[in-house]
Amino acid sequence: MLPARKQRAYEGPECPRCGSTLPASGMESRLDSCAHCKGGFSATWFPPLAQPAGAVMAPSGPTPGASCSRHAGNVAEAACGRCGAFMCGLCRIDADGHVLCTVCYEKLSSEGQLASTVLKLRNWAGSARIALVIGLICCLMPIGGAFALYYASKGVAAKKAANETAEIAPLRRIQLLSVVWILVGGLAYAMWVVGLLLESAP
Amino acid sequence: MSTSPRRIPWGVARYAVGLTTDVFLADEWLEVDEMDYGEIRRMRVPYDEVRLVTSHDERPVALLILGALFGLPLAGFGAVVAVLQRGQSGGTVAGAILLTCGLLLLVPTAIVAWRGIRVITVCGERSKALVRFSFRHAKADAARETVLARVRRARRVAESRTQAPGDAAPEEGGPGAPSE
Numbered sequence: 001m002l003p004a005r006k007q008r009a010y011e012g013p014e015c016p017r018c019g020s021t022l023p024a025s026g027m028e029s030r031l032d033s034c035a036h037c038k039g040g041f042s043a044t045w046f047p048p049l050a051q052p053a054g055a056v057m058a059p060s061g062p063t064p065g066a067s068c069s070r071h072a073g074n075v076a077e078a079a080c081g082r083c084g085a086f087m088c089g090l091c092r093i094d095a096d097g098h099v100l101c102t103v104c105y106e107k108l109s110s111e112g113q114l115a116s117t118v119l120k121l122r123n124w125a126g127s128a129r130i131a132l133v134i135g136l137i138c139c140l141m142p143i144g145g146a147f148a149l150y151y152a153s154k155g156v157a158a159k160k161a162a163n164e165t166a167e168i169a170p171l172r173r174i175q176l177l178s179v180v181w182i183l184v185g186g187l188a189y190a191m192w193v194v195g196l197l198l199e200s201a202p
Numbered sequence: 203m204s205t206s207p208r209r210i211p212w213g214v215a216r217y218a219v220g221l222t223t224d225v226f227l228a229d230e231w232l233e234v235d236e237m238d239y240g241e242i243r244r245m246r247v248p249y250d251e252v253r254l255v256t257s258h259d260e261r262p263v264a265l266l267i268l269g270a271l272f273g274l275p276l277a278g279f280g281a282v283v284a285v286l287q288r289g290q291s292g293g294t295v296a297g298a299i300l301l302t303c304g305l306l307l308l309v310p311t312a313i314v315a316w317r318g319i320r321v322i323t324v325c326g327e328r329s330k331a332l333v334r335f336s337f338r339h340a341k342a343d344a345a346r347e348t349v350l351a352r353v354r355r356a357r358r359v360a361e362s363r364t365q366a367p368g369d370a371a372p373e374e375g376g377p378g379a380p381s382e
Contacts, residue, residue, distance in 0.1 A: 010330060013254040016323035022254070041258035044350060048327070049250060049357060050364050115208075121235075121242040130239070163208040 016041050069101075080104055115162055124155025128174045132181060141185025149178035209233055212345060213322070213333030225331045230356070232324055232331045232349070247326040249349075249356035254325040257346050259318035269311030277304025313337060322346050 013022045017039035022031060026045065033040045066086045068074040074088035080101035093105045096116050100108065109117035128151035135144015152174040159168050209226035226233040232247040280300025287293020320342040324331045335342035 010328065012327065013325040014323075014330065016256045016258055016321060016332070017260065026254070039258070041256045044255045046253055046255075046353065046357065048253065049360050119244045121244065123237055123240055123242045126237055126239055166210050 015039065082108070122154075122158070124151050124158060125171055125174060128152040128155065128171075128178070132174070132177060135181060135185070141181045142189065143185075145178045145181025145185060148181065149175060152178060212349075213335065215321075215332050215334045223332065225333050227348070227352070234329070234331045245329045245331075247324055247329050247331045249353045250360040251326040251328065252324055252349075252353045253327060254323075255346065255350055255353065256323045256325075257320065257342070259320055261315060261318050266311055266315050269307050269314075273304050273307030273311055275304070277301055277308055280304055310337075322349070324349055 011021045012024070013026065014020065015022055015034035015037060018034060018037035020034060020036040022034070025031075030043070030045060032043045066076040068076050068088035068091060069085040070091055071088050074090065076086035077089055078087050078092050078099050079085065080087060081098045082100055082104040085101050085103075087099075087101050091101050093100045093102060095105060095109075096114050098114075105114070108114045112118055128148040131144045131147035131151060133144075135141045135148070138144070152171045155171045156168055156175070159165065159171065209228040212225045212227045212232070214225070215223045222237045224235045224237065226235070228246075230248060232249070234245040234247065236243040236245070277300070280297045280303070282297070284294055284297025284301060287297060314336060317337075317339065320335045320339045322333050322335070322342055322345060333342075333345065335345070
């Protein structure tokens, strides 16, 4: 079994050399070295941003504007792009160019319909490379090539769907290599069969 | 009509064969893809959450030792064969091939030993991104500046959202500005 990569919970800015967490006072002191490993680095610190104001409170009594569907005391500042419910600043979520309420956001993200919320993907390029290597090692180049071609094509389709067009070129190279695998392996097998036939001929 | 890509490759940090981390520049965040054989785990470092951007040079000792261990004997043996078999064409060719293979290992090792690998680390509040530039230090510096510019722009936008209409934005180099 392959060893799992060591993972440690991230707790804030770390020393780039040893990975130990830097003190919270590093910003004020413009820290550019680590007390743990004594290593130096060129650092640009940024102070934490002030928290945004949550929502504008609606005035009491009858008002001309609508109130949030979930927070009756807050003024609605937008309507959900999916269900149309009025939302205050607390409920509004901007995702993938859509303005959504929390309920619709949860629903769409759980269904995987919001590309920005998908955080686990299939590594099609990795699978295709493994198929190529296994095909070469096991003398099954046409089969490995066919699998690699399938995986690479799925990868290209996935990248196109996610508009990650800059990352298609490596998959195209794998597709080309897969075709070479199929042709060379197929030719080798054909020559082997022809050789057997010639040897068995009287 | 072609659409612009959602993200552009920024750099790679390799840990082992098949274990790499690709970092991409997206509009609102750095996207970190951890390749783990059959799966990609995606993390993000939003520009407005960035707390620290660092740059340092490191020398991968294990890689340097391996390069020297394989490169020096190959190049040395190739040179000896080429000198001893000078009169015979086959020996010279064999020596030259061995010498070339050894130099192909030794030259990059020597460059890395001399200049080091430049590492850019971007630490956010909840996640971090790390990119290694082996031979292109100027590109590493340009990449760092690109990220810093995006972080500053995102912070300006975030600050303008949080400030009341009458308040003025802090000037560059003022109390709210990043410190180097």
